[in-house]
Amino acid sequence: MRINRRLLWLAALTAWGLVLAFLHGNWQDKVAMHHERHEVALNTAYQAAVNSFELAAQAYFDEAVSRPGVLSLVRAAREAESDEERALIRGRLYRALWPTYDRLREGELRQLHFHSAEGESFLRFFSPEYYGDDLLASRPLVSAVHESRQAAAAFETGRSLSGFRYVFPLHDNGEFLGSVEFSIPFRYVRELMGRLDESQQFQLILRRDAVEGKVPAGFLSLYETSCLHPDYVIEDTGLRLPDSPPPPTEEVRAISDALSGSEAVLAAMDAGERKVLPVDLEGETWAANLLPIRDPSGAVVAYVLGYSPDPFARVFQRDFLTAAGAATLLLAALLALMLRLLRSRERLRAERAYQQAITDTMAEGLYAQDRQGRLSFINPVGRQLLGYTDQPPLGQVAHDLFHRHAGNGQVPASCCPIQQRVEKGRHYEGEALFARRDGSLFPVEVASRPLYQEGRLAGSVTVFRDITERKRAEERLQLAASVFTSANEGIIITDAQARILMVNEAFTRLTGYRQEEVEGRDPGVLSSGRHDRAFYQKLWQALEEDGYWHGEIWNRRKNGELYLQLITISAVWDQDGRLLHYVGLFSDITEMKEHQQKLEFLAHYDPLTELPNRVLLLDRLRQAMKLARREGRRVCVAYVDLDDFKVINDRHGHPVGDRMLLQLARRLADLRREGDTVARLGGDEFALVFLNLEGESECRGMAGEVLRALARPVEFDDLRLVTTASIGITLYPQGDDGVDADQLLRQADQAMYQAKLEGKNRQHVFDAAGDRQLRDQHETLERLAQALERDEFVLFYQPKVNLRTREVVGAEALIRWQHPERGLLAPGAFLDDMLNQPMEAELSRWVMAEAAAQVAAWQAQGWRVPVSVNVPALHLQQADFVEQVGELLARHPELPRNSLEVEILESSALDNLGHVSEVIEGCAALGVDFSLDDFGTGYSSLSYLKRIPVRTVKIDRAFVRDMLDDEDDLALLEGIVGLAQVFQRQLIAEGMETEAQGERLQQLGCEVVQGYGIARPMPAADFADWLASWR
Secondary structure (H helix, E strand, C coil): CHHHHHHHHHHHHHHHHHHHHHHHHHHHHHHHHHHHHHHHHHHHHHHHHHHHHHHHHHHHHHHHHCCHHHHHHHHHHHHCCCHHHHHHHHHHHHHHHHHHHHHHHHCCCCEEEEEECCCEEEEECCCCCCCCCECCCCCHHHHHHHHHCCCEEEEECCCCCCEEEEEEEEEECCEEEEEEEEEEEHHHHHHHHHHHCCCCEEEEEEEHHHHHCCCCHHHHHHEEECCCCCCEEEECCCCCCCCCCCCCCHHHHHHHHHHCCCHHHHHHHHHCCCEEEEEEECCEEEEEEEEEEECCCCCEEEEEEEEEECHHHHHHHHHHHHHHHHHHHHHHHHHHHHHHHHHHHHHHHHHHHHHHHHHHHCCCEEEEEECCCEEEEECHHHHHHHCCCCCCCCCCEHHHHHEECCCCCCCCHHHCHHHHHHHCCCCEEEEEEEECCCCCEEEEEEEEEEEEECCEEEEEEEEEEECHHHHHHHHHHHHHHHHHHHCCCEEEEEECCCCEEEECHHHHHHHCCCHHHHCCCCHHHHECCCCCHHHHHHHHHHHHHHCEEEEEEEEECCCCCEEEEEEEEEEEECCCCCEEEEEEEEEECHHHHHHHHHHHHHHHECCCCCCECHHHHHHHHHHHHHHHHHHCCEEEEEEEEEECHHHHHHHHCHHHHHHHHHHHHHHHHHCCCCCCEEEEEECCEEEEEEEEECCHHHHHHHHHHHHHHHHCCEEECCEEECCEEEEEEEEECCCCCCCCHHHHHHHHHHHHHHHHHCCCCCEEECCHHHHHHHHHHHHHHHHHHHHHHCCCEEEEEEEEEECCCCEEEEEEEEEEEEECCCEEECHHHCCHHHCCCHHHHHHHHHHHHHHHHHHHHHHHHCCCCCEEEECCHHHHCCCCHHHHHHHHHHCCCCCCCCCEEEEEEHHHHHHCHHHHHHHHHHHHHCCCEEEEEEECCCCCHHHHHCCCCCCEEEECHHHHHCCCCCHHHHHHHHHHHHHHHHCCCEEEEECCCCHHHHHHHHHHCCCEEECCCCCCCEEHHHHHHHHHHHC
């Protein structure tokens, strides 16, 4: 009900606020209307005074100025041709109107001023010596009348005093002659306003910028800044000028001081607005009334201030406070009555809520039933336990709904112990099974009591609790007790002070101590003495910081025997974080540890000789290599293999061989210095690592000692056995720092085999430079294979030309390597590295495939250009070479015969002449011709030319280069040409570089050439352009 009370307070406060708002609004409306009356009164007085003087000015104008005589003088002045004439007329006008001006001064109109039609001053009666100044620029009112030709009146600031100006246009027979002005100081307007409204006191304040723009500098000291606004001033407060307004009264000064700095005043005057403000002055309320005065342009140039006592302001305020107090008392009384009624209702509801809260906050379920067993109430916990959270099953019989005593179905109500006890007015307590709404059963603890009303049995109240978790906990405790008793691991439980509370049977079996022997004692009773104080300090530190420790501890059994246990110790805390127990779970790992140590020994040592094995040898060798690099020393690795040891094994058996190996291993171990390693690698192979050697000679000396030690006879059981050994030696560091321990051992192994090849019973030092060369070659071949895979090879083409017909008869494909770092490489930079390697044949197949594809591309463009490719011997001698060529041509069926030509060296043909001849004939059947490259350089070229069925012979460039200077080369060329003609072979000369060479070759009978004299080798894209330009 706290919510209702809050709502009541909120409603009361809202109503109180609304009433106060209404009363306040009414008060403000009265004040606004009252202020509006003040504004109207001030404005009426002001307008009445101004209009009164305007009527007087109009009367003087009609009576004295608009007469024909005066107008004729003004016309004469306008038409005068000289200043002298105009001055005479000015004097006549002054004398004519002097009586009128004299009467004006006796009244409040102080100035009479004639203006020319051009807007210049013509005659100032108050200062006739000053005339001719332009008034249109400085006098907005004069400018307005001259523009409109209509009379006008306005307030203007003057050179000495400010006031109201009345300007009338002068017309004569419809012609505009100029204007005349009557002026009155504000003092007389103020006096007339005072006579019209005696309740107010008046004051005029002027805008500072309007004054400073007209008043001479010497007159500015007459003005005093107004305390109401810094941009306004008060005129001649010292009364030093005639017609100055009287000084402000004490009340006006006090009110002005009170309004000084008022934000409301400043804002109203900045905006040029009217404003009425109440001012408290010595217990009396005054109304300050601000009325803006505007010039002809509409700009505010002054404020008329009216101050008058205002007794109604306090009356309005007193009325508001009285009404607000009465409304407050009335609402307070009403609220008190409502709160009293609400409290009585809340007490009644609180009692019911308290009873409801008891049942709702119970941890147990509670239900009530009538004498027939029907449910009349069930608390939220009961509904949740039974599954009726959405709607309580009121009105249904509790026994039929959820009582299940045997767990296998309902029992009659006559057999229900809860129902029977209650019907007899007796209590019932016990355990039972209840059924949930979904049919699932759960165990409960039940307490039921009879319910009496007016002394008669009305039903019963039953409390029940779900004991599922308790049942499960009991089962877990039984299981834990079973585990604790039957576990194979030893279990020890201590209190927070590490005093033993309980141990299991496995503990007794492992340690020999029974429960009663260790209960209450410290676990230190098991200490073996093998661990120092620091070990146990770290153990306890881990338990304190982490609540857990796991590791190995040597302990002592009751019989004194030491054993190693693997133990896990855990701290046990309660819900509040307090330490209760330590629980240790351990097992005996002594045998497992010993087995592990044996395995570790076998992993690093030879079981027969107990020398380090290969794994341990390599590890020590890596350490030795690091030490050698750091100290600048040499390491020697010796690989030892017994010569013909297999014969001894076969003749005498392996047991004898093993005994002999043991003795030889001891001899090797005796040669070991500090830091050296002797290892058995398996069978009859050993390895030795010697440290801190000066160089190869010292290493050879150590190897010699090994040879002599192993050559001594081995004697046992009447046997005298003799063997020798072969030793391979390598040293470290080497020139290549990239070598590792495995490579060093392989180097020594290779050197050992070399020693055996040289006759056994000797030593051989590994050739590091030769091995490095092989490795470099292997790396080069791998890089070349990578280049082929990445398409880094390209083919250039050099044309072959018939000098007589100028016909391009073909081209030779020449390989280049577009290296990503070194740029374009010629064949000499890489072909030698793959000589007689499988890579050589693989690259040759690629060249043939690329050349065939290019010939097909040119064929499609209309160019018939046969291409020859160089095929190495390794590729040519492959058994399926002809099949490879056939498959290549099958991929390009559009190629005509003789589109491809194979160039071979003499050496390729002569290595296996029979096979090469078969290949040439097989390819010729496919339309592929052969040519013999570099002819003339072989030792048997002439003798084998007839037997090699090639179609073309290519003369080596060496003969062509010097034929013009060397008679022997020229004679040889003549012989080759003649021989080719005899054997009916086509001829082509390589290396033609000059026209002279070309002419001499034609004279000899060789017409087809290639060389720089025709064109350099070029990419395929450039070759087509070259063909077009050649033709």
